[in-house]
Amino acid sequence: MGSLITALASYCDIKQRGGSWHIRIDDIDPQRAAVGALQHIRQALAAHGLLGDAPIRYQSQRLAVYQAARQQLADLCYYCNCSRKSLQGLRLYPGNCRHKSAQAPDQATDQAPDHALRILADRQVRSFEDGCKGSHDFVASTDFGDIVIWRRDALVTYHLATAHDDALDYSHVVRGDDLFTMTAPQIFLMDKLNLKPPQYAHIPVLTYADGTKLSKQTHAPALNNAAPVANLGRALWHLGQLAPPQDASVVQCLEWAVAHWQLDAVPAQLAPFQEQVYR
Ligand SMILES: [Zn+2]
Structure with a gap:
């Protein structure tokens, strides 16, 4: 959810300016850039309709x-x-x-x-x-x-x-x-x-109520790619944005998010992650 929030914020901000949105994979360090993890990121972005306007760039190239x-x-x-x-x-x-x-x-x-x-x-x-x-x-x-x-x-x-x-x-x-x-x-x-x-x-990054960042180390639950609209809605809620219409598709949800995006509305600290909300 934390990565989705950041990706969605950048997508909305850039798209609202009429710009094109690019995905870059910072995979300089071969020990850190696990192939499985990259695949996972690409799948999650695609499932949520977050497609780049150009082919993904890889720093390793x-x-x-x-x-x-x-x-x-x-x-x-x-x-x-x-x-x-x-x-x-x-x-x-x-x-x-x-x-x-x-x-x-x-x-x-x-x-x-x-x-x-x-x-x-x-x-x-x-x-x-x-x-x-x-x-x-x-x-x-x-x-x-x-x-x-x-x-x-x-x-x-x-x-x-x-x-x-x-x-x-x-x-x-x-x-x-x-x-x-x-x-x-x-x-x-x-x-x-x-x-x-x-x-x-x-x-701001998404944290638990005690301020710790969501990560694999803190056992953050994996994003459910089968529920993209619900995930996008929650991400927008954390970002202090207006809720999209209830029956929106992924594409409609993103269009709504871009049209109503307000960087000023992003709180200095995001509402903390509550596990029960996501189950
Ligand atoms: Zn030295």
């Missing part, structure tokens, strides 16, 4: 462009081989490796074995406007420090891949506010890549 982005940032970067243990508990990277260069010790592969690539933070004050949370200022050096853009296992980081794609491909990004803290580092990277950030809106 764009590695060459991330490599190019990395090259573009090379002058601002340095290799870091600090152990995870030595950085444990630190909020900001202390800069132990700043004296090193971004020149890979192994030129053949252009990747330093067992080194992460960090980008130097700066002291500039940047700000952005969030459709749900208002305006927000940040300073890279004190808010998140020298973040990793390329992992020690030779994979692009979520930050760099997402910053690149969001700026290049989208005018508006509507997503769950569990990703809100990612926004400032991503805008910083966009700036360094000379890309214009999209407009953001971070939708």
